[in-house]
Amino acid sequence: MAPRVSNNKFQKNRSRRRAVKSKTSVGMQLLMTAAVALPGLAIPSTSSAQAASEDASVSIGYLDYSESRPNGIGVQSPTIFFKIPLSHRTEIEGGFTYDSVSGASGYNVGKAKSQEVATPAPAPTIAPTTLQTAQPACRAFRINTLAAASQPTPAPAPAPAPTPKPKPTTPSSTPTIVPTVVSTGGGSSRPTSISNLPYCNPPVSRPTPVAPVAPAPSPAPQPPVVDDHDDHDDREEHGDRDEHEKDEHERSERGLRALDSDREVDTLGGASAGSLSDTRLAGDLKITHYLDTFSVGGGVSLSHENDYDSLGLSLEGRTWTDDKNTTFALGLSTSLDQVGSSIDPSLSETKNSQSIFAGVTQVLSANNILQSNLMFTTIAGFLTDPYLEWDFRPDSRQSLAWLTRFNHYIESQDGSIHLDYRLYNDSWGIMSHMVETALYQPLFPGVMIRPSVRYYMQNSADFYQYAGFQPAADQFFSADQRLSAFGGVTTGLKLIIELGAGFSGSLSYDYLMQSSDLALIGKSADGGRDDLNMQFFYLELTKRF
Amino acid sequence: MKFISCACLSIALLLSACSPVQPWQKGNLAKSHMSFEPAALEARQRQHIYFSKEGTNGGYGVGGGGCGCN
Numbered sequence: 001m002a003p004r005v006s007n008n009k010f011q012k013n014r015s016r017r018r019a020v021k022s023k024t025s026v027g028m029q030l031l032m033t034a035a036v037a038l039p040g041l042a043i044p045s046t047s048s049a050q051a052a053s054e055d056a057s058v059s060i061g062y063l064d065y066s067e068s069r070p071n072g073i074g075v076q077s078p079t080i081f082f083k084i085p086l087s088h089r090t091e092i093e094g095g096f097t098y099d100s101v102s103g104a105s106g107y108n109v110g111k112a113k114s115q116e117v118a119t120p121a122p123a124p125t126i127a128p129t130t131l132q133t134a135q136p137a138c139r140a141f142r143i144n145t146l147a148a149a150s151q152p153t154p155a156p157a158p159a160p161a162p163t164p165k166p167k168p169t170t171p172s173s174t175p176t177i178v179p180t181v182v183s184t185g186g187g188s189s190r191p192t193s194i195s196n197l198p199y200c201n202p203p204v205s206r207p208t209p210v211a212p213v214a215p216a217p218s219p220a221p222q223p224p225v226v227d228d229h230d231d232h233d234d235r236e237e238h239g240d241r242d243e244h245e246k247d248e249h250e251r252s253e254r255g256l257r258a259l260d261s262d263r264e265v266d267t268l269g270g271a272s273a274g275s276l277s278d279t280r281l282a283g284d285l286k287i288t289h290y291l292d293t294f295s296v297g298g299g300v301s302l303s304h305e306n307d308y309d310s311l312g313l314s315l316e317g318r319t320w321t322d323d324k325n326t327t328f329a330l331g332l333s334t335s336l337d338q339v340g341s342s343i344d345p346s347l348s349e350t351k352n353s354q355s356i357f358a359g360v361t362q363v364l365s366a367n368n369i370l371q372s373n374l375m376f377t378t379i380a381g382f383l384t385d386p387y388l389e390w391d392f393r394p395d396s397r398q399s400l401a402w403l404t405r406f407n408h409y410i411e412s413q414d415g416s417i418h419l420d421y422r423l424y425n426d427s428w429g430i431m432s433h434m435v436e437t438a439l440y441q442p443l444f445p446g447v448m449i450r451p452s453v454r455y456y457m458q459n460s461a462d463f464y465q466y467a468g469f470q471p472a473a474d475q476f477f478s479a480d481q482r483l484s485a486f487g488g489v490t491t492g493l494k495l496i497i498e499l500g501a502g503f504s505g506s507l508s509y510d511y512l513m514q515s516s517d518l519a520l521i522g523k524s525a526d527g528g529r530d531d532l533n534m535q536f537f538y539l540e541l542t543k544r545f
Numbered sequence: 546m547k548f549i550s551c552a553c554l555s556i557a558l559l560l561s562a563c564s565p566v567q568p569w570q571k572g573n574l575a576k577s578h579m580s581f582e583p584a585a586l587e588a589r590q591r592q593h594i595y596f597s598k599e600g601t602n603g604g605y606g607v608g609g610g611g612c613g614c615n
Binding site for chain 2: 079280284307308324329335357407424450483484488514534
């Protein structure tokens with residue numbers, strides 16, 4: 001893309017590191033820009049900027065996301081982002097996003113085996129004597145490991161061993177299976193925090209633990225026979241979803257819990273409150289102050305959904321070598337989240353995370369630049385998905401992500417090629433690989449095209465199970481398909497246009513395919529992922545001042 | 546640990562193997578599309594999608610809001 005030519009800021013000299021702009025010579029301007037501040041000046045936020053932006057900019061974006069399947073979710077997300085230099089050393093940036101989610105799909109919940117479980121035939125991995133009739137459309141039970149969870153403030157429960165499948169414990173500390181019946185009034189007595197989770201129906205029959213555990217709790221207090229019709233009635237109690245009953249029923253048939261929320265299904269925007277729509281509001285603000293040899297920045301972010309609130313704080317420092325060929329970044333962040341449920345107003349749990357980030361950006365040559373980042377994150381608190389039937393996760397997770405990015409300038413084309421690779425590993429046993437490449441190819445002056453391909457692959461979490469699996473009483477399990485082994489391929493095309501007068505625009509289209517077949521390693525033996533195709537359009541307009 | 550060692554080794558090799566690039570040689574690197582995030586806002590939206598659709602995330606930096614979508 002052609003460098004932007006300033007027309008009224010000749011030798012404004014707001015900073016000795018600033019570029020001196022010239023109407024007369026784009027080349028000279030470019031050269032000087034490069035010479036005094038690299039990499040990052042006059043470039044939107046990167047983790048390697050070494051000076052405040054010289055211009056203010058405002059971007060307006062609009063994302064339209066949809067899934068290529070019946071009843072898939074859709075997201076419309078207008079967003080705004082600004083960056084304003086307050087002085088030659090200080091800049092402020094922030095944004096605001098409004099996600100509007102509609103539709104629902106059950107793809108997140110474990111598939112396949114659930115259909116079998118719904119039949120009298122036992123699931124293959126479960127001894128027939130221990131297999132109870134798993135009415136799939138019902139959150140039949142929840143395992144309670146929080147013996148002292150009736151504390152006034154439900155602090156994050158003591159983290160279990162990272163091993164997701166704990167050994168059977170002694171009877172005294174054995175988690176109890178707590179059958180709970182959903183109360184539409186929300187006022188039922190709920191003994192502990194985790195067992196407070198909503199249940200769409202009483203347990204059909206209490207599962208017999210596979211592992212040797214304490215004497216099983218008494219059966220459910222509600223009539224044990226629950227069929228689809230009952231489930232249907234139960235859903236009616238939750239609100240006016242008549243128009244969705246057919247879909248709900250279909251999902252029940254598949255072994256998914258009948259659910260009045262798209263949240264179970266993972267949405268971009270998050271949960272919904274009793275309907276097939278939801279919103280998410282998110283905003284953030286960051287201030288960065290630049291000095292000669294380093295910079296410091298602090299940021300705050302907030303988001304709100306019907307059933308999820310988040311407050312994030314971050315600190316970032318950067319320093320660079322005298323020749324500015326190497327930039328080091330160090331960041332710390334914390335996030336204090338509140339987890340709720342739109343189908344159980346009494347659910348109120350915390351989820352806190354801390355991250356440490358370290359990165360280096362290195363100019364390799366006149367045409368090559370490389371960045372490598374390590375990021376360690378630890379999350380503690382309520383990590384179970386409150387909308388999933390088959391979900392009981394450890395209450396802590398540690399992860400390490402290593403991202404390396406390489407950009408090469410193609411002199412003959414005045415374009416560039418980007419290559420990113422990320423390796424990830426966490427305490428839940430998931431390892432993932434992500435590789436992405438993009439080509440920036442000028443078509444005409446002021447017009448650039450950017451084709452891209454991204455491949456992602458992960459193996460399954462140690463405790464991933466298909467829906468309908470009957471776990472031991474103290475066993476972690478999740479049927480969230482995002483924790484299964486799968487792969488995904490995204491192909492995208494973006495058009496970038498300089499519109500003049502400080503305006504630029506872009507339009508992009510991406511098609512994302514996810515499938516268990518796309519995982520090259522670590523495929524789940526049971527209940528892999530449903531194939532899911534998604535697409536998203538993104539339109540953006542930027543004005544620089 | 547192996548993970549970290551590998552990363553550190555790579556970075557060390559990276560730092561030692563370069564001949565210094567002079568300021569006047571950086572014109573190409575200064576172009577906007579040579580930035581690691583030429584479109585910060587779009588990158589943010591894109592990461593948000595992957596965050597909600599994949600089992601893992603991270604590595605791009607600190608900051609950003611939480612979401613109940615994962």
